[in-house]
Structure formats: C-alpha cells, structure tokens
Amino acid sequence: MHQLISLHLQAPQNQYNKLPTVQLKILPTPLCATFFKSKAMVSTQSTLPSHLDIACIRDAFPALAVNGPTNQPWLYFDGPGGTQVPQSVAQAISHAILFASANRGAPFATSQAVDAIMSAASEDAAAFLGVNAPDRIVFGQNMTSLAFHASNAIIPTLAPGDExxxxxxxxxxxxxxxxxxxxxxxxxxxxxxxxxxxxxxRPEDLAKLLSPKTKLIAFTAASNALGSLTPVAELVQVARATNAIVIVDGTHYAPHLLPDVDKWDVDLFFCSAYKFFGPHVGLMAGKHEILNRLKPCKVRPASDCLPVRWMTGTQNHEGIAGLSAALNYLASLGEGPTKREQLVMAYKRIALHEAELMQLFTNRLAAQTAWQLTGVQQPDPHRRVATFALRGPVPPSQAVDSL
Structure with missing residues (x-):
C-alpha cells in the first residue's frame, strides 16, 4: 500500500512459482503517480481521493524530483529493495548521528538524547504494530537477522522428535x-x-499438520511471490490447539495493510522499516511471556530486562530515529487522537488511492504479452497485493521498455 513502485529483477523465492526467469513486484503507494505520469498511462488529473494531497506527498520525497536520461521521472520499481524515503526521515537520521552519538543510560546530554530516540521509537512502533507495550518491541538489523536471532534462542527449547x-x-x-x-x-x-x-x-490444512509434538509454526501475512494475503487470525486460532510458538512474517504485509499483532494473538512478529519509507532497520514484536522465557545470546553485562536483553550491542540509533520519523510521516496522512488511530485512518486513505493505482496498473499489465499477473487475478487490495512476472526469458531492457 505504501510501497513505492520500483523495478527489480530477481529469482522467484517460492519453489511453486513456475513462471520462468525473473519476478517483479508492483507495490502501489500514494507516490506512484511518478510511474503513471510516464508513458502517458494516465493524466495526473485522474480521480484521486481528495483527502490525499498527491502533490504535497510527492514534494516530501526528494527522489521523485530526479529525472532519468530521457528527462522523464525515474520509475522506482525495486520493491524488494525498499521504498524511497521522505525528507523528514533523512533529517531525523542526520540529526541523530550528528547530535546523539552515544550509548544509552548515561547522565549526559547525548546519551539522554539516545534514550529519548529509543523510547519514542518503541512507542511509535508499538502503535504501528498494534502492540500494547513498547517494551515488547525489539529493533535489529533487519527481519532476517532478527529471525535468526530468535531461532538461536528457540533452539535450546527443542528436542529430537519435536516438529x-x-x-x-x-x-x-x-x-x-x-x-x-x-x-x-x-x-x-x-x-x-x-x-x-x-x-x-488455509486453516484446515494447518490443522491436519498439528500434533502434540508441534513446537513452532511460522507463516507469512502476505506472500512476496504471489501477493496473497493469509488469514492470520484464523491460522493463529487453529495453531492454539498446540502450545507452539506462532511466528508471523509481516515484511510484505506492513507496507500495504496495518498490522494488528495483539488482535491476531501472534507470539513473534517481524517486519522491516525500509519497506514502508524507513531506513534499514528490522522490528520484532513479541509477547512478554515469550520474550522473557527465551534466552537470547547477549553480552553478560547487558541488562536482562525487556527489550534490552534482545538487542545485542550498540543499536543503530540513527536508523531507529529514521524509523520513528517514517511512522510519524505515515501517521500525518491520517487523523485521530492517538498515533494508532492516525495510522488506521492513514492506511484507509492510502488504500483507496492504491486500489485505483492497482486497477490502472493491472489494466496496463494485461495489455503486455511479456507479463503475467501472478496469484489471485482480481486487483482487489483486500484480497492481494500486486505481484507480476515475466512469461518467459526476456532481456531486462526489453522488459522495462514494455512497461
């Protein structure tokens, strides 16, 4: 939903995706007008929702003012590589690294500035993920690194024969x-x-795999390969027939739909900020019971309190400041008395805009013989996020020209 359209050729991540050679993703956002201005696909005077000031939104992103060799706006299609960032995110990163270069917990100004950055970011991330306590938010390098970090903490709880x-x-x-x-x-x-x-x-398929030996269940909230949304709450409910830790990857979900971790009853949830206008910072949200029971690797002097026990070494404070700025930017697109309510409204507004952009894009895609929409064929943002693939081996330059 909020992900800027960008171009990236990559091998399909899923063994069941039989489309050959390369896969691309289209992740529409309120900033995607840069794509639709090109190739005369649609006038910038199209029927965009009046409650989003598209010109103002575009002005917030310096990358959208950059033209390519043909003096046309660049087409940012590198969905897997992440979004462009608003100026406010770059400013937050710059300010933090210039004026808050210290470790936490010391009685001097720069350390106290770092404490303030971390505290604000934890509260902002908790509001974004739908988590009731900021000490349940863990920051890290990215989703993958955090998942391996959690994996190493889970290993001692497993035994041969567990599933x-x-x-x-x-x-x-x-x-x-x-x-x-x-x-x-x-x-x-x-x-x-x-x-x-x-x-x-499907929840019924998960139920067939459960046994008393099931100790961990991991699935995605939205497929990066097919664009499919999964019934997270229903899958978690089925999983509760066991005592397994339930883990959800929201990396491809969070840019499009607002996560609701507590409502879903998820034990561990992961996502990455660079997918929704932020820098390269990963987030993990966990239940208190899980985060306290597991024993993550850490240096001995580090506090055993949450969330510090999970965040090894000095954190990327400037990146975390940028994450906070990204979430505040998103919240600024909505209204409400709380950060969560602002984000809910923002996502609803952006969803309306994304639906129009997705329809325009899929109509254009259908006219291109080199491309095929993968997964569910209806461009309905409530059922899927858009992904597409080449039908056969086509040179990347030809693929780009066809778009």
Missing amino acids: IIVSNLDHDANVAPWVHAAQRSGATVRHLDFCRHTMTL
Missing part, C-alpha cells in the same frame, strides 16, 4: 531460521502448502 511447521508460501527469511533450528535440535520440519485455487494458506 516445526513452515509455509511453502513464505520468503526464505521466514523458513531458513526455523529449518536452522530444526537442524541444530533434531526437530522435524513439516511444510504447510498453499491452496492453488485461492493462492493462500
């Missing part, structure tokens, strides 16, 4: 860490397949 369930719909970042845990502990990995008709995970 781990992973999904065939997931990016490997939410598979490899749990396969690693199984390999280290002697646990067995079981695979939850997706329905070829709905292109998503």
Whole structure:
C-alpha cells in the first residue's frame, strides 16, 4: 500500500512459482503517480481521493524530483529493495548521528538524547504494530537477522522428535531460521502448502499438520511471490490447539495493510522499516511471556530486562530515529487522537488511492504479452497485493521498455 513502485529483477523465492526467469513486484503507494505520469498511462488529473494531497506527498520525497536520461521521472520499481524515503526521515537520521552519538543510560546530554530516540521509537512502533507495550518491541538489523536471532534462542527449547511447521508460501527469511533450528535440535520440519485455487494458506490444512509434538509454526501475512494475503487470525486460532510458538512474517504485509499483532494473538512478529519509507532497520514484536522465557545470546553485562536483553550491542540509533520519523510521516496522512488511530485512518486513505493505482496498473499489465499477473487475478487490495512476472526469458531492457 505504501510501497513505492520500483523495478527489480530477481529469482522467484517460492519453489511453486513456475513462471520462468525473473519476478517483479508492483507495490502501489500514494507516490506512484511518478510511474503513471510516464508513458502517458494516465493524466495526473485522474480521480484521486481528495483527502490525499498527491502533490504535497510527492514534494516530501526528494527522489521523485530526479529525472532519468530521457528527462522523464525515474520509475522506482525495486520493491524488494525498499521504498524511497521522505525528507523528514533523512533529517531525523542526520540529526541523530550528528547530535546523539552515544550509548544509552548515561547522565549526559547525548546519551539522554539516545534514550529519548529509543523510547519514542518503541512507542511509535508499538502503535504501528498494534502492540500494547513498547517494551515488547525489539529493533535489529533487519527481519532476517532478527529471525535468526530468535531461532538461536528457540533452539535450546527443542528436542529430537519435536516438529516445526513452515509455509511453502513464505520468503526464505521466514523458513531458513526455523529449518536452522530444526537442524541444530533434531526437530522435524513439516511444510504447510498453499491452496492453488485461492493462492493462500488455509486453516484446515494447518490443522491436519498439528500434533502434540508441534513446537513452532511460522507463516507469512502476505506472500512476496504471489501477493496473497493469509488469514492470520484464523491460522493463529487453529495453531492454539498446540502450545507452539506462532511466528508471523509481516515484511510484505506492513507496507500495504496495518498490522494488528495483539488482535491476531501472534507470539513473534517481524517486519522491516525500509519497506514502508524507513531506513534499514528490522522490528520484532513479541509477547512478554515469550520474550522473557527465551534466552537470547547477549553480552553478560547487558541488562536482562525487556527489550534490552534482545538487542545485542550498540543499536543503530540513527536508523531507529529514521524509523520513528517514517511512522510519524505515515501517521500525518491520517487523523485521530492517538498515533494508532492516525495510522488506521492513514492506511484507509492510502488504500483507496492504491486500489485505483492497482486497477490502472493491472489494466496496463494485461495489455503486455511479456507479463503475467501472478496469484489471485482480481486487483482487489483486500484480497492481494500486486505481484507480476515475466512469461518467459526476456532481456531486462526489453522488459522495462514494455512497461
């Protein structure tokens, strides 16, 4: 929803995606007018929702003022590589690294500035993820690194014969860490397949895999390969028939739809800020019971309190300041008495704009013989986020020209 359209050729992450050679993603946002201005696809006077000032939004992003070799706006299609950032994010990063270069917890100004950055970011992230306590927010390098960090803490709780369930719909970042845990502990990995008709995970299929030996269940909230949304709350409810830790990867979900971690009853939730206008910072939200029970690797002098026990070494304070600025930018697109309510309104507004952009883009895509929309064919943002792939081996330059 908030992800800027950008171009990236990459190998499909999912073994069941049979489309050959390369895969691309289209992740529409209120900033995607830069794409639709090009190639005369649509006038900038199209029927955009009046409650989003598109010109003002574009002005907030310096990258959108940059033209390519043909003096046309660049087409930022590198969805997997992340979004462009607003000026406010760059300013927050710059200010933090210039004036708050210190460690936490000391009685001097720069350290206190770092404490303020971390406290504000934890509160902002808790509001964004729908988490009731900021000490349940853990920052890290990225989703993948945090998942492996959690995996290493989970390994001692597993034994030979225990079972781990992973999904065939997931990016490997939410598979490899749990396969690693199984390999280290002697646990067995079981695979939850997706329905070829709905292109998503079904609770009844998960139920068939459960057993008293199930200790961990990991699945995505939205597929990066097929664009499918999964029924997170229903899957978690089925998983509660066991005592398994339930882990959800929201990296591809959070740019499009607002996470609701507590409502879903998820044990561990991951996402990355660079997917929604922020810098390269990862987030993990966990239940108090899980974060306290597991024993993450850390240096001995580090506090055992939350969330510090999970955040090894000096954190990327300037990146975390940028994350906070990104979330405040998103909240500024909405209204309400609380940060969460502002974000809810912002996501609703952006969803209206995204729906129009997605329809325009999929109509254009349908006219291109080199491309195929993957997954669910309806461009409905309540059912999917848009992904598309090449039908066959086509040179990247030709693929770009066709768009």
